[in-house]
Amino acid sequence: MDPESQAQLFARLREKGIPWLEYQEVVSLVATMHHLNAPMIFNHEDWGLAREELREIVLPAPRGAPAGGVSNHWGAADRRKPPDTRRAPTHTSRAASGSAEKYKARRVRSS
16 A cells, blocks of 8 residues: 555544554564463454344345245255355354453553
8 A cells, every 4th residue: 555545544544533553552462462372352252233133134035036035056956065154253262262361351450
């Protein structure tokens, strides 16, 4: 990214109140994780919209769709199993979160 585009990007971020991590902050976090030999957990099970009750809306099938609903590319001719989209990938282990939690607790007490 050229310097002018970068300056415009950060000006828009500032204007909209969107935070970002500076390079030195990232280096510090990486050093801490390396020292602990564990990831730092920032988003717990209740982050984002996890506590919200989201209403599901079922849309009618489009005109000309086969009876029984909209077909997909996992038809009879394709014997592969469809991908499991119900589970989100896990990026951190439960054992690692304990070390990060201890670090956060020490950091809060020392502040």
